[in-house]
Amino acid sequence: MKPFVEVNGLCLRFETSQSNILSNISFKLNPGESVLLLGPSGSGKSTLTSCLNGLFPRELDGEMEGDIFIDGKRTTDYRPGELSRQVGVVFQDPETQFCMLTVEDEVAFGLENIGEEFEEMSAKIDAALSLVHMQEYKESAIASLSGGQKQKLALACILALEPSLLILDEPTANLDPIATKDLIETIKNLQGKIPFGLIIIEHKLEGWTDLAERCLLLNRQGEIFYDGSLRHAIRRNRLQLMEQGIWLPKTAQYLLNSQPDLEELPLTVEEFSKFASTLVNVKPQPRKRTAAYTADTIVETHDVTWSTKRRDIISNVSLMFGDGEFIAIVGANGSGKTSLSRILAGIQKPSSGSVMVKGKALKDWKESLLRQEIGYVFQNPEHQFITNTVFEEVAFSLQLKNENNMEEKVNLILEICELLELKHEHPFSLSQGQKRRLSVATMIVDDQSFLLLDEPTFGQDAHSNAELMHLLQQRHQSGSTIVMITHDMEIVDQYATRVIVMNNGAPVADCPPEKLWDMTPEKLKEWQLELPVSVQIQKICEEEAYYVSTTS
Amino acid sequence: MFLQRLNPSLKALTILLFVVLLALIFDPITPSLFLIWTVSITFLFGKVAWKKYVLYFIPFMIFAFGMLWTTVIFADAPANKNDILLIFGMEYPRESILTALALSLRVLNVAALSLLFIFTTNIAHFILSMMQQLRLPPKIAYAVLAGYRFLPMMRDEIKIIHDAHRVRGVNQAKTIKEKWNNYKRYSIPLLASAIRKAERTAMAMESKGFTGDKDRTFYRQFTIRKTDWFFPLVMLIGFTTAVIVSFEMGFLKIFS
Numbered sequence: 042m043k044p045f046v047e048v049n050g051l052c053l054r055f056e057t058s059q060s061n062i063l064s065n066i067s068f069k070l071n072p073g074e075s076v077l078l079l080g081p082s083g084s085g086k087s088t089l090t091s092c093l094n095g096l097f098p099r100e101l102d103g104e105m106e107g108d109i110f111i112d113g114k115r116t117t118d119y120r121p122g123e124l125s126r127q128v129g130v131v132f133q134d135p136e137t138q139f140c141m142l143t144v145e146d147e148v149a150f151g152l153e154n155i156g157e158e159f160e161e162m163s164a165k166i167d168a169a170l171s172l173v174h175m176q177e178y179k180e181s182a183i184a185s186l187s188g189g190q191k192q193k194l195a196l197a198c199i200l201a202l203e204p205s206l207l208i209l210d211e212p213t214a215n216l217d218p219i220a221t222k223d224l225i226e227t228i229k230n231l232q233g234k235i236p237f238g239l240i241i242i243e244h245k246l247e248g249w250t251d252l253a254e255r256c257l258l259l260n261r262q263g264e265i266f267y268d269g270s271l272r273h274a275i276r277r278n279r280l281q282l283m284e285q286g287i288w289l290p291k292t293a294q295y296l297l298n299s300q301p302d303l304e305e306l307p308l309t310v311e312e313f314s315k316f317a318s319t320l321v322n323v324k325p326q327p328r329k330r331t332a333a334y335t336a337d338t339i340v341e342t343h344d345v346t347w348s349t350k351r352r353d354i355i356s357n358v359s360l361m362f363g364d365g366e367f368i369a370i371v372g373a374n375g376s377g378k379t380s381l382s383r384i385l386a387g388i389q390k391p392s393s394g395s396v397m398v399k400g401k402a403l404k405d406w407k408e409s410l411l412r413q414e415i416g417y418v419f420q421n422p423e424h425q426f427i428t429n430t431v432f433e434e435v436a437f438s439l440q441l442k443n444e445n446n447m448e449e450k451v452n453l454i455l456e457i458c459e460l461l462e463l464k465h466e467h468p469f470s471l472s473q474g475q476k477r478r479l480s481v482a483t484m485i486v487d488d489q490s491f492l493l494l495d496e497p498t499f500g501q502d503a504h505s506n507a508e509l510m511h512l513l514q515q516r517h518q519s520g521s522t523i524v525m526i527t528h529d530m531e532i533v534d535q536y537a538t539r540v541i542v543m544n545n546g547a548p549v550a551d552c553p554p555e556k557l558w559d560m561t562p563e564k565l566k567e568w569q570l571e572l573p574v575s576v577q578i579q580k581i582c583e584e585e586a587y588y589v590s591t592t593s
Numbered sequence: 594m595f596l597q598r599l600n601p602s603l604k605a606l607t608i609l610l611f612v613v614l615l616a617l618i619f620d621p622i623t624p625s626l627f628l629i630w631t632v633s634i635t636f637l638f639g640k641v642a643w644k645k646y647v648l649y650f651i652p653f654m655i656f657a658f659g660m661l662w663t664t665v666i667f668a669d670a671p672a673n674k675n676d677i678l679l680i681f682g683m684e685y686p687r688e689s690i691l692t693a694l695a696l697s698l699r700v701l702n703v704a705a706l707s708l709l710f711i712f713t714t715n716i717a718h719f720i721l722s723m724m725q726q727l728r729l730p731p732k733i734a735y736a737v738l739a740g741y742r743f744l745p746m747m748r749d750e751i752k753i754i755h756d757a758h759r760v761r762g763v764n765q766a767k768t769i770k771e772k773w774n775n776y777k778r779y780s781i782p783l784l785a786s787a788i789r790k791a792e793r794t795a796m797a798m799e800s801k802g803f804t805g806d807k808d809r810t811f812y813r814q815f816t817i818r819k820t821d822w823f824f825p826l827v828m829l830i831g832f833t834t835a836v837i838v839s840f841e842m843g844f845l846k847i848f849s
Contacts, residue, residue: 122802136746142738149813156808156810
């Protein structure tokens with residue numbers, strides 16, 4: 042069969058950097074074939090996407106060598122815009138993929154570009170929207186859609202052009218678990234309906250492993266170091282995968298921790314449950330948690346309510362936050378997690394009710410003193426950067442106070458956060474994981490005892506994630522209280538000493554994680570929560586053991 | 594709702610034409626009659642919420658009044674010194690008063706025409722129509738449309754950056770100078786994210802096949818129908834009537 046995509050010896054370098062971002066990439070893809078493209082942050086995955094859809098070398102500031110053939114024709118031989126009928130891309134950020142105001146106009150935009158006849162357009166728009174189950178939103182404003190709906194719309198826009206190859210460039214990186222599942226489900230359904238090849242670029246593999254068996258693995262130097270089946274890669278190249286910070290599927294990761302020499306490795310919980318009878322002796326693993334020690338209250342809220350004109354975001358929340366706890370706040374998007382954390386940090390004033398910090402009402406605190414007690418790490422670390430170098434960034438709040446041994450203190454914090462070598466760099470030039478650690482560093486340099494983090498592990502590779510969690514745990518050990526908003530149940534299970542579930546602006550559960558996992562599946566579903574993989578596996582094992590003990 | 598259904602480009606051109614015509618008139622009667630005409634048209638055929646309309650009109654009133662005042666005060670020495678009007682017990686040369694009235698009424702007229710357009714036109718449709726009727730290059734048109742989506746995003750972003758800096762212990766600005774310095778500090782992260790977002794949007798647009806080529810089809814078709822000419826006609830009738838009445842009353846003064 043003639044391959045649909047053929048890449049030969051592709052090397053690419055940006056003008057601004059010395060080393061190649063992609064080097065000597067060669068692979069072939071048959072028509073209709075699906076493949077996972079995995080690699081750590083900065084390994085050139087998105088750059089490769091731009092090469093395949095013809096954006097590079099046309100828009101490239103740099104050099105590109107090698108050949109790319111799409112459907113037997115060199116990408117540079119296609120006229121601009123023509124390749125969009127062959128290769129469609131869904132990008133990572135749901136906010137910035139659109140240029141029109143309503144759903145139908147956006148789908149139409151692509152059709153207009155390829156010169157589709159006016160008479161045909163309406164039907165094509167309906168067809169594309171129905172493929173992703175978005176017909177009822179046809180006339181909605183794009184701004185009114187949720188993140189998951191926006192990604193489905195982006196998919197519909199591409200499908201309307203009927204490409205033979207679909208590239209998904211981390212489409213779920215900014216989505217919550219429920220929206221992620223929905224998007225993956227949508228794509229699975231599509232595969233039966235219309236023929237297309239698929240390149241999936243993702244950090245977290247949950248759900249995608251059924252879609253593609255073959256995987257291409259990129260390393261930090263931008264080389265393909267493996268091309269073949271994912272199962273095989275996990276079995277044979279496991280160390281290399283971990284070294285490169287590529288996430289393994291959670292199920293595989295969990296099983297490997299207890300049985301490193303397992304031959305037949307299940308990739309999903311469903312697969313595991315089929316295997317379960319042969320694998321019953323999966324021992325529960327010790328959690329990484331550090332204990333919470335004191336019961337002194339550091340922050341408490343009384344009947345806090347915050348409402349906008351339209352609705353109550355937070356209603357009647359009374360909570361205590363003990364000194365030295367590691368608390369996870371979970372819940373669906375729009376359940377009020379972020380708003381609650383902003384009220385706790387004194388960034389948002391509640392409409393009614395009071396917040397006490399160390400026994401003193403929040404409004405009686407002097408702003409500068411309050412900031413020495415409470416640190417808040419925003420979702421986008423860039424928003425918090427003020428100065429021009431990493432060192433100054435950390436030193437900033439100490440400078441405000443004219444601290445004596447500032448240099449020493451800053452260096453120590455930078456070392457803890459593994460940023461010491463980068464101290465003369467500009468904060469904006471760091472990698473995603475480094476930026477995140479720097480924003481944490483700026484928030485702990487003053488020995489803030491209460492640290493709030495808004496989804497700090499979003500969209501990071503396995504390596505930066507591990508480093509960040511290690512850093513937080515260190516802080517926790519040295520006595521800080523950590524409160525983090527997260528969608529990652531694995532983190533909740535592994536690190537949190539207490540979990541608060543938010544639903545419709547109010548806490549509906551407040552307990553240690555184990556108690557939450559024991560609640561009825563109906564309740565968890567209502568709160569849009571999923572059990573962590575480790576707990577699911579343990580439950581399957583327990584059931585299996587119970588079954589064995591009752592039948593024998 | 595006849596004004597909403599008009600072709601946006603033709604509507605804009607008509608408005609522009611009358612703004613130019615008004616600039617040629619130097620007496621107070623023509624613009625005041627035409628002002629009544631324009632406002633009536635707006636409410637009769639536009640179904641505009643009058644509260645909102647009045648609210649938007651207030652700044653122009655203030656501006657027009659200021660203009661009236663300064664023109665009277667700083668007027669040239671009048672040709673006919675004895676021709677005097679008595680207003681609130683003060684004496685003013687008749688000529689200066691008339692010029693001042695003409696000027697400030699012209700301001701109000703331009704305001705009324707602009708509001709007529711703004712309140713009855715969907716901006717996205719206006720841009721799409723400009724591409725189809727006025728040959729606006731798609732590159733510019735879609736850039737403006739994409740930018741239009743960015744504005745609310747930028748506003749939210751400034752709010753977040755403000756909060757984020759506050760958490761860092763940046764002092765709350767009290768004086769204007771401090772506020773200015775704060776905004777200077779916001780500009781770097783704001784620009785960084787705006788540039789990145791713009792780049793992503795551009796990439797997404799290109800991968801949907803956008804080339805900026807003029808040769809494209811349109812899902813929303815804008816054409817100029819016969820009924821669309823009704824609007825310039827109605828406005829022209831209003832304007833000529835105003836000019837004739839003013840002439841009959843002996844006030845008409847045209848730039849020449």
